[in-house]
Amino acid sequence: MNFLKSRYLTYLLIGVVLASLPFLNQMGVIRSATVTTFGFIVFYAIAALGLNVLLGYSGLISLGTAGFMGLAAYLTTHFTGEWHLHFFASLLLSVLIPTVIGIVVGLVSLRLEGMYLAIATLAVAEVSRQIFIEIWSWSSLRPPAVLLLQGLALDRDGMYLFIVGLLVVLMMLTDNFIHSPVGRALLTMRASEAAAQAMGINLFKYKLMAFGIATAYAAISGVLYAHFIRAVDPSPWTLLLSLQILAVIVIGGFRTITGPIFGSFIVFGVPPLILNQLPVIGDIPGLAFIFNGALIIIVILFYPRGLVYMGQDLKKLIKRKEVKSQ
Amino acid sequence: MSTFFQLIFSGLETGSIFALATLGIIIIFRTSRATNFAQGVMGMFNAFVATTLLITYSLPAWLAAVIGMLSAFVTGIVIDLLIIRRAKKANIVSKQIITFGIILVLLGVAPMMFGSVPLSFPRFIDTGAIDLMGASLTYNGLLNILMGLGMMGILFYFLQYTKWGLAVRVTASNEQTARLMGVPTSLVTMGAWAIAAALGTLSALMLAPAINVNVAMMENVQVNALIAGVLGGFQTFHGPVIAAYLIALARNLILFYVSDSWGEPLLLMLILLFIVMRPNGLIGKKIVKKV
Numbered sequence: 001m002n003f004l005k006s007r008y009l010t011y012l013l014i015g016v017v018l019a020s021l022p023f024l025n026q027m028g029v030i031r032s033a034t035v036t037t038f039g040f041i042v043f044y045a046i047a048a049l050g051l052n053v054l055l056g057y058s059g060l061i062s063l064g065t066a067g068f069m070g071l072a073a074y075l076t077t078h079f080t081g082e083w084h085l086h087f088f089a090s091l092l093l094s095v096l097i098p099t100v101i102g103i104v105v106g107l108v109s110l111r112l113e114g115m116y117l118a119i120a121t122l123a124v125a126e127v128s129r130q131i132f133i134e135i136w137s138w139s140s141l142r143p144p145a146v147l148l149l150q151g152l153a154l155d156r157d158g159m160y161l162f163i164v165g166l167l168v169v170l171m172m173l174t175d176n177f178i179h180s181p182v183g184r185a186l187l188t189m190r191a192s193e194a195a196a197q198a199m200g201i202n203l204f205k206y207k208l209m210a211f212g213i214a215t216a217y218a219a220i221s222g223v224l225y226a227h228f229i230r231a232v233d234p235s236p237w238t239l240l241l242s243l244q245i246l247a248v249i250v251i252g253g254f255r256t257i258t259g260p261i262f263g264s265f266i267v268f269g270v271p272p273l274i275l276n277q278l279p280v281i282g283d284i285p286g287l288a289f290i291f292n293g294a295l296i297i298i299v300i301l302f303y304p305r306g307l308v309y310m311g312q313d314l315k316k317l318i319k320r321k322e323v324k325s326q
Numbered sequence: 327m328s329t330f331f332q333l334i335f336s337g338l339e340t341g342s343i344f345a346l347a348t349l350g351i352i353i354i355f356r357t358s359r360a361t362n363f364a365q366g367v368m369g370m371f372n373a374f375v376a377t378t379l380l381i382t383y384s385l386p387a388w389l390a391a392v393i394g395m396l397s398a399f400v401t402g403i404v405i406d407l408l409i410i411r412r413a414k415k416a417n418i419v420s421k422q423i424i425t426f427g428i429i430l431v432l433l434g435v436a437p438m439m440f441g442s443v444p445l446s447f448p449r450f451i452d453t454g455a456i457d458l459m460g461a462s463l464t465y466n467g468l469l470n471i472l473m474g475l476g477m478m479g480i481l482f483y484f485l486q487y488t489k490w491g492l493a494v495r496v497t498a499s500n501e502q503t504a505r506l507m508g509v510p511t512s513l514v515t516m517g518a519w520a521i522a523a524a525l526g527t528l529s530a531l532m533l534a535p536a537i538n539v540n541v542a543m544m545e546n547v548q549v550n551a552l553i554a555g556v557l558g559g560f561q562t563f564h565g566p567v568i569a570a571y572l573i574a575l576a577r578n579l580i581l582f583y584v585s586d587s588w589g590e591p592l593l594l595m596l597i598l599l600f601i602v603m604r605p606n607g608l609i610g611k612k613i614v615k616k617v
Contacts, residue, residue: 061419108602114418115361116605119556123598126549127591134587239549243363243426250423286434293430300420300427301412 007175014261015168018042022157032156037272039160041264042167043224048248048260049167049174050217054210055246056255057178057186061118062211063242064105065218067125068098070237072222074132077143077232087146087227095219102215106208122239132234140233143226156228163224170217171257177213178257186210218245244268251299253306262307266295328460333578335463335471339532341574342474346529347544347551348558348570349481350522355560356498357511357518358410360421364428365551366544368405369526371432372398374440376531377447377539387450391531395524402523406516436541447534470532477528478567481521485563494518550574557597559607569608573597 021038024030047065054060072094079090109120146154146162154162177183185206189196197203226232244267252263271288299307347365354362376394379385385393405428413424449466456463485491496504497514505511530544537543554573558565573593581589601607 055419059419061422109598112601112605115355115560116556116601118361119552120598120601122549123553123594127594127598130591130594134591238545239363240429243423243429246419247423247426250420284438286437289430289434290438291434293427293432293434296427296430297409297424300416300424301409304416304420 008172010258011168011171011175014171014258015164018164018167019161022160025157034273035157035160037269039156039163039228041261041269042160042163043221043228044245044248044268045260045264046163046167046170046224047218047221048245048252048264049170049257050214050221051245052249052252052255052260053174053177053186053217054214055249057183057190058207058210059190060110060207060211061114061246062121062214063118063239063246064102064121064125065214065245066237066239066241067121067128068102068215068218069222069225069241070125070132070234071098071101071128072219073143073226073232074136074141076223076226077141080144080146080227081141087148091220091223094223095216098219098222099212099216103208103212106211106215110204110207110211122242125237125239125242129234129237132237136234138234140231143230143232145230146227159228163228166220166224167261170220175257182206182209247296251296251307253308256306256308259306259308266299266307267292270295329582331459331461333582334575335458335461335467337575337578338471338474338571339467340578341571342470343529343532343547344550344554344570344574345474345567346477346525346532347547348554348566349478349563350525350529351551351555352560352563352566353494353518353525354522355555356563357494357501357515358421359418359501360410360425361552361555362425362522363422363548363552364405364425364432365522365526366530366548367429367432368398368401368523369528369530369547370539370541370544371436372401372523372527373447373530373534373539373543374436374445376527377445377534378440380447381445387448390447391450391528394527394531398523398527399520402520403516405523406519410515410519411512433541442541444538444540446538447531449535466535473528473532477525482564490514490517553594553597556601557607559609561606562609565607565609572608 018038021030021035025032025035047069051062051065054062075094075097076090079085079093080087085093105121105124109117112120146159148154148162178186185196185201188199188201189203189206193203248260248263248267250263251266252259252261271292275288275291303310347369351362351365354360354365372394375397376390379393380387380390409424409428410421413421416424449464450469451465454465456465456468483491485494493504493509493514494517496507496509497511501511504514526544529547530539533543533547550573551570554570555566557573558567558569560566576596577590577593580593584592
């Protein structure tokens with residue numbers, strides 16, 4: 001029970017804090033644009049959460065995140081808009097199809113090492129982007145609002161709460177996964193591939209599993225993107241987005257569950273929420289980019305373990321000071 | 327037949343642009359163990375410097391290009407001194423994300439310094455074309471092809487036959503041993519960043535007359551250069567350069583003879599298939615893994 005208390009409670013607390021934002025907005029404490037930005041932060045955090053399983057445990061880099069996200073966004077737009085499938089059926093299919101494609105890509109490309117794999121997945125993402133452009137051209141599609149039940153359509157706040165709920169569920173599932181035998185196998189692999197192999201761990205199988213999870217989470221994130229922003233076009237699914245998701249992990253912390261949320265806040269939240277609100281500075285074009293880039297560099301140089309450990313380190317610092325003062 | 331040669335010539339011209347960018351990425355990869363995602367953006371930034379100088383002081387194109395490359399040289403040194411040198415201990419993924427941070431900073435600084443309006447950069451040679459095998463090749467295109475090949479030749483001579491080239495190769499093969507042997511590896515790394523930035527700028531300026539100087543101008547080149555790096559194999563200097571020319575030529579031919587809308591995805595699929603068959607690339611050496 002102790003175990004349940006500590007970790008699951010953290011995830012629930014994060015969920016509750018995030019879920020309180022729309023109500024704060026209704027009370028007039030924060031602006032509705034802030035809630036929208038947090039929606040972005042949360043669904044990008046979901047993609048990063050999945051990629052963290054792949055990157056943190058198996059050390060493989062995928063630059064295909066944006067491609068799989070985009071594919072899922074287009075699929076769900078088509079399924080709910082054209083075929084009028086129920087949202088959950090569409091969610092299931094739009095996650096399943098990219099995941100299957102991802103696993104096929106993994107089957108052939110996981111023999112590649114390090115950068116080779118990253119760039120092979122980048123090529124996959126480029127292929128899918130060009131296919132989007134060919135099929136749907138540059139026009140912007142409008143996915144319909146999510147209908148949970150007949151007559152119960154989610155507005156933006158409702159969709160936001162749905163995304164936050166899904167984040168909490170996914171954090172718990174990922175936590176379980178990492179503490180399962182599969183997760184332990186992945187941990188061993190990370191420490192030493194040779195040792196893991198000697199213990200009878202099938203490297204390829206576990207790498208493929210991690211790759212599949214990263215793809216599935218990216219696809220979930222893409223579906224949420226489509227129904228939250230309710231506009232889908234080919235422009236966002238580039239190398240830049242995949243790199244941003246990688247940056248989320250590096251800033252937040254490798255092999256952590258809550259890290260991606262912090263990282264996502266820094267990468268996707270700080271520029272619109274803080275920088276653009278400042279007087280004078282907020283009006284300078286490009287400043288958000290500079291700040292964001294500089295922050296990424298500074299965090300990596302001076303805080304390489306990730307921001308998620310900041311709390312622990314602060315605690316240690318305070319304790320040390322107490323000892324000194326005694 | 328004349329169309330075929332026309333395609334070959336324009337492929338060679340694009341190939342030179344890709345190859346210069348690719349060579350920059352490879353030099354950095356070999357000396358600092360980081361895939362440089364900022365190669366294109368470094369080129370873009372200094373292309374802006376060159377174009378702005380060209381417009382304000384009405385310099386000739388070649389002089390602006392030389393100044394742009396010099397400023398790129400300085401940019402590379404500054405990036406190495408301020409950032410890369412301090413990140414020696416960071417793991418490989420973190421280093422790559424640092425280059426992503428550099429992209430963001432330069433993407434932010436460029437519109438601040440140079441405005442957000444795309445600028446046009448003239449060709450090095452305005453007019454004139456020669457007839458070759460029934461196809462016409464502009465003097466500027468010929469110059470670009472020769473410049474690409476010439477630059478490549480100079481660099482390979484430098485790498486293969488000079489003392490500093492030897493230092494680069496030694497650092498590339500094993501940095502620690504190189505340092506023990508007295509090779510100034512940090513100077514080599516700094517030089518690598520400086521030269522890579524200059525190569526990126528040249529490739530950006532060669533591309534500039536066709537698409538104007540703007541912040542997104544090098545996105546396509548960056549992606550193609552990375553793919554060329556993998557296709558050629560990161561283990562050699564010449565493999566990726568050959569791959570860059572091959573990609574540009576194949577792209578032109580496939581777009582024209584097979585399909586102009588599905589050619590690009592098709593080419594990428596073919597490249598992927600090839601990489602999967604030969605994971606070490608065209609001329610890649612096998613990486614020996616040590617436990």
